[in-house]
Amino acid sequence: MAQPSRTWAVAATALALTTAAVVWWLGGPAWLGAGGEHHPPVGAAAAPAGSQTQPLLAQVTDSSFFARRRALGTDGTSDPLLVNGLRDTLEALLMEAGDASDPATLKQRLAALVGRHFPAALATRALALAERYVDYRVALGSLRAPQDLTDPRALRDALEARHKVRLQFFDDAEYDALFAREADLDRYTLARLEIARNPQLSPEQRAQALQAADNELSTERRAERSAATEHMAAAAQTAAFNAGNADERTRYAARSVQYGQAAAQAMAQLDRDEQHWNQRLDQYHQARAQQGEGAALQQLRQQLFSPEEQQRIDAALALRQLNASTSGS
Structure with missing residues (x-):
């Protein structure tokens, strides 16, 4: 049964490829937009020879979004609520609740459904977290998408704006459980985009910087990226087949x-x-x-x-x- 599941992931990625330029950085159903001050793309300013080949993720200490995971570390949590997959469970809960005319109505539905998705011992805390997750998604609606989603500076601002919204509703441990995996890959994706868009890098420096960005990923994130790359290759192949009939x-x-x-x-x-x-x-x-x-x-x-x-x-x-x-x- 593992093989069909893998190919369903391929099919999902084929759809994702069509819309990736629009939604890759979204944290919910609302558009996310630029916010805060503009920071120059990594390596864009003049620097001593060789400095541009340092790890890209290590250079971006000006932004709390990019410094956050390096400060907190990657230690696991013993909290039975704050585990990997928590965000997926919350999204499943919201999906089961269905469309609602306002957040208050949605929260009432969540109260009746939370017991189906969380153990009884965690239901009260889970409901409180789910209600804040609803408020978080509503808050995302106040953010606008950058006009050019291939502009590293615009995406940097967008990620920082989303980060600030998340900090309004979740503490550090909750943030990690909900968003750490995605944030790691967001930083990595932006780093690669900034490297690709940096005209001051020679081919050798660009290759070194890309390798440095790869090295910043944990082994687990690197494996996930490898699997995603394989899925994208299969999706691209299918798109080529379709284009050529x-x-x-x-x-x-x-x-x-x-x-x-x-x-x-x-x-x-x-x-x-x-x-x-x-x-x-x-x-x-x-x-x-x-x-x-x-x-x-x-x-x-x-x-x-x-x-x-x-x-x-x-x-x-x-x-x-x-x-x-x-x-x-």
């Missing part, structure tokens, strides 16, 4: 060599599932354009999609519109 035989042959036969078969099934999904999405979109919202459209929605799939429809159509506007600009 490659047939199933061509896809299977290439994937079998690179990933093995079991993975190639699972990925072929994902291709078929994705094609079927897009066909149904086309049918639904056309019907809505022709007849508008109403009982007939709702009936078609239920006929074409499972309850789980129905939760994806609006996001999928919005993504299509985003892609169309981006490609047309």
Whole structure:
């Protein structure tokens, strides 16, 4: 069963690749934007020879976001609530609670559901944390996305702005449990972007700086990045197949060599599932354009999609519109 799970991750990454430039740095459903003072990209200012090849993450001590994890260290916690996966559990709790008209209503729903996601001994603390997590996500709505998501300075400011919001709602231990893993990779991603955008680095200095940034990652984060890179490669390969209208035989042959036969078969099934999904999405979109919202459209929605799939429809159509506007600009 491990192989199909891996290929589902590949499929998820294929979608993520389409929107990564928009949402990679988000900490919730709201746009995150620039805040605080502007800091020059790492290594952009004049420096003595060789200084630009120091570890990038070690240089960025001007920002609390970038200095934070280095100060706290990576010691684990004995708190049974503040464990790895806490944020995923909170997100699952919010998803089960569904859409609400206001935060107060959402919090009332959380109170009725918290026992399904946390042991009874932790339910009171978990609910209090979940309520602050709701407030945190609401606060993110006051932040705006930078206009250029490939601008290192804008992304640095965005990460710092999000960091400041998080500190308003969570103490150090909670922050680590909720965001430390993501923050490590955020800093790493920005470091690589700053290296790539630094015109003062020679090819040799750039290679050294990239290696230094890699070395700043823990062994665990490095393994996660390696797995993500493999998934992205598979997603990019699938995108290339789609762009070239490659047939199933061509896809299977290439994937079998690179990933093995079991993975190639699972990925072929994902291709078929994705094609079927897009066909149904086309049918639904056309019907809505022709007849508008109403009982007939709702009936078609239920006929074409499972309850789980129905939760994806609006996001999928919005993504299509985003892609169309981006490609047309």
